[in-house]
Amino acid sequence: MDILFHVSTAAGGRLLYPLLLAARRAGCSNGAFFTHEGVLGLRDTDLTAALTQADRAVVCEESWHRFCPGLVCPVESGSQTANSALMGEARKVVSL
Numbered sequence: 001m002d003i004l005f006h007v008s009t010a011a012g013g014r015l016l017y018p019l020l021l022a023a024r025r026a027g028c029s030n031g032a033f034f035t036h037e038g039v040l041g042l043r044d045t046d047l048t049a050a051l052t053q054a055d056r057a058v059v060c061e062e063s064w065h066r067f068c069p070g071l072v073c074p075v076e077s078g079s080q081t082a083n084s085a086l087m088g089e090a091r092k093v094v095s096l
Helices: 012-026 036-043 045-051 061-067 080-089
Strands: 003-007 030-034 056-060 076-078 092-095
Touching (some): 030 036, 056 061, 056 080
Parallel strands (some): 030 056
């Protein structure tokens, strides 16, 4: 994977959407990991639609339950172990 976007802030989702589009235009493979308040970005349907073309999109399951209780998660649920594995696979990490 060329770029892993690590989203941990509430504003990160708004920043991620145009970056995903730019990465796609540049032909860069990409993925995203959402944790802490970054999971709030996944309530944006445009962002979740763009993530369907990512190599992998994973949310920290604990963060999802904390910040979005009762909502259906639109991406793969995982743990900080998945986060570590994604970081190990990525050529570059962009923290949002």
